[in-house]
Amino acid sequence: MNLLTLLRRPDRDARAQNRYPAGRSADAAPDRAGTDPASPRGGQVEIRGVHKSFGDLEVLRGIDLSISPGSVTAILGPSGSGKSTLLRTINHLEPLTRGLISVDGEVIGYRRDGDLLHELHERQVLRQRAAIGMVFQSFNLFAHMTALANVAEAPRRALGVPRREAEARARELLDLVGLAEKAEVYPRQLSGGQQQRVAIARALALDPKVLLFDEPTSALDPELVEEVLAVIRSLARAGTTLVIVTHEVPFARDIADTVVFMDHGRIVEQGPPAEVLDHPRHERTRAFLHRVRTGLEASPSVPDAPTDLPHHLPEDH
Numbered sequence: 269m270n271l272l273t274l275l276r277r278p279d280r281d282a283r284a285q286n287r288y289p290a291g292r293s294a295d296a297a298p299d300r301a302g303t304d305p306a307s308p309r310g311g312q313v314e315i316r317g318v319h320k321s322f323g324d325l326e327v328l329r330g331i332d333l334s335i336s337p338g339s340v341t342a343i344l345g346p347s348g349s350g351k352s353t354l355l356r357t358i359n360h361l362e363p364l365t366r367g368l369i370s371v372d373g374e375v376i377g378y379r380r381d382g383d384l385l386h387e388l389h390e391r392q393v394l395r396q397r398a399a400i401g402m403v404f405q406s407f408n409l410f411a412h413m414t415a416l417a418n419v420a421e422a423p424r425r426a427l428g429v430p431r432r433e434a435e436a437r438a439r440e441l442l443d444l445v446g447l448a449e450k451a452e453v454y455p456r457q458l459s460g461g462q463q464q465r466v467a468i469a470r471a472l473a474l475d476p477k478v479l480l481f482d483e484p485t486s487a488l489d490p491e492l493v494e495e496v497l498a499v500i501r502s503l504a505r506a507g508t509t510l511v512i513v514t515h516e517v518p519f520a521r522d523i524a525d526t527v528v529f530m531d532h533g534r535i536v537e538q539g540p541p542a543e544v545l546d547h548p549r550h551e552r553t554r555a556f557l558h559r560v561r562t563g564l565e566a567s568p569s570v571p572d573a574p575t576d577l578p579h580h581l582p583e584d585h
C-alpha cells in the first residue's frame with residue numbers, strides 16, 4: 269500500500285496536506301450516488317484509512333468501516349477512544365488528517381482533483397451535511413424556539429422549504445416521536461427525554477440518508493432513557509442508515525446489525541451483536557463489557573462539543 273492522495277484545505281498552507289493510505293487512490297470509490305429508485309434511502313458509508321490528530325494527539329489511528337444502506341451500527345468503547353471524533357468526521361464536523369469518507373460514493377468534505385483531495389468550502393459541506401443528520405448527547409435545541417420551530421428551521425433555512433410546508437412536516441415528525449401535543453412549547457418546558465425526541469425529529473426533518481447518534485441517552489435521567497431508545501428503535505430499518513454510539517449494551521444487542529468496539533482510536537473488533545457482545549474475541553472488549561455491566565464504565569460527564577445546528581445551517585440564507 270503506498271499512498272496516493274493528498275488532502276489540502278482550501279485556504280490553508282501546504283502543511284495541511286496529508287497522504288492518503290496506499291492502495292486506495294481516491295478513484296477507488298465509486299463516483300456516482302445511488303440513483304436507483306428501488307434502492308433504499310439509506311446511505312452507504314465507506315470509511316477508509318481514517319486518521320485524525322489534534323496536535324500531537326492521534327485520536328483516530330486508521331479506521332476502516334463499511335456501513336450498508338439502511339443498516340444499524342452500534343459503536344461501543346471506553347471514554348476517550350475516539351467514538352465522538354469518528355462520528356464527527358462522518359459529517360465533516362472534523363476534517364480528516366488522512367483517509368477518506370464517502371456516502372453513496374460522494375466524498376465527504378473534500379473534492380477530488382486527480383490524486384489530490386481539496387477541502388470543500390463551507391457552503392458545499394453544509395449541503396452534504398443536510399444528508400447526514402446528527403443527534404447529540406446534550407440535545408442542543410434552540411432555547412428561544414418552540415419545538416415546532418426547532419424542527420421546521422433546518423428545512424426552511426438549509427433547503428428553502430416554504431414555512432407552511434416545513435411546519436406541516438415538522439408536525440408529522442413530532443407526532444412520530446410522540447410529541448404532537450408539545451409543538452408549541454419551548455425546550456425548557458420539556459423533560460430531557462422529550463427534548464432529545466425533538467432533537468431526533470429535527471434531525472429527521474432534512475430527510476437524511478444517514479443519522480448519527482452520539483450517546484443520545486447518556487445525559488438523561490434513567491427513567492427517561494427508554495422513551496428515547498424506543499424512538500430510535502422505531503427508526504431502525506425504516507430506510508435511513510443509523511450509526512449509534514451508545515453504552516446501552518442490551519439496546520445495541522437488540523437493534524444493531526453490526527457492533528463495533530473501539531479502543532485507543534482503532535476498531536478492535538466488529539461483527540454481529542451475538543459475536544461481539546456475547547463472544548468477544550479480544551480481551552479489551554471483554555474487559556470493557558465487564559466494566560459496563562458492573563457500572564464502572566460511566567458515560568463522560570462532559571457534554572459533547574457545542575457544535576451542531578449552526579454548522580448545519582448557512583448563516584446567510
Ligand SMILES: Nc1ncnc2c1ncn2[C@@H]1O[C@H](COP(=O)(O)OP(=O)(O)O)[C@@H](O)[C@H]1O
Nearest residue numbers: 322327345346347348349350351352353354568
Ligand atoms: N477538539 C479537540 N481538541 C483536542 N482534543 C480533542 C478534541 N476532541 C476530542 N479530543 C480528544 O480526543 C480523544 C477522543 O475523544 P472522543 O472522540 O470525544 O472520545 P469518545 O467519544 O470515545 O469518548 C480524547 O482524548 C479527547 O480529549
Ligand SMILES: [Mg+2]
Nearest residue numbers: 351352353482
Ligand atoms: Mg464521546
